[in-house]
């Protein structure tokens with residue numbers, strides 16, 4: 001079973017970004033290493049949601065390009081995509097699932113109503129995986 005390792009301070013970084021972007025969805029790219037089934041987050045890149053929407057998020061083509069540049073600079077893998085659901089549960093929407101299928105990373109979602117993080121991978125459907133603090 002896969003899991004993702006996200007430290008307390010990394011959660012804080014994501015949470016602060018989320019609060020700053022509310023009422024819109026926020027997003028971030030998680031870089032790190034994958035060792036067997038363990039996805040270890042090492043660096044977080046806070047990105048801009050060009051949709052400025054409370055129910056959707058999109059990265060600009062420039063950010064998509066930069067996302068790959070950063071991966072090379074950091075010499076890490078892209079292991080996860082973070083986004084928030086300010087007014088929803090921390091579960092992937094149908095739109096999220098379509099993106100998950102094409103972007104096979106760990107997807108972390110934060111719920112603004114339940115104040116919790118959940119992580120998912122896509123395998124025929126979204127499957128929840130544990131988030132471990134260390």
Ligand SMILES: [Zn+2]
Nearest residue numbers: 083092093096
């Ligand atoms: Zn979503």
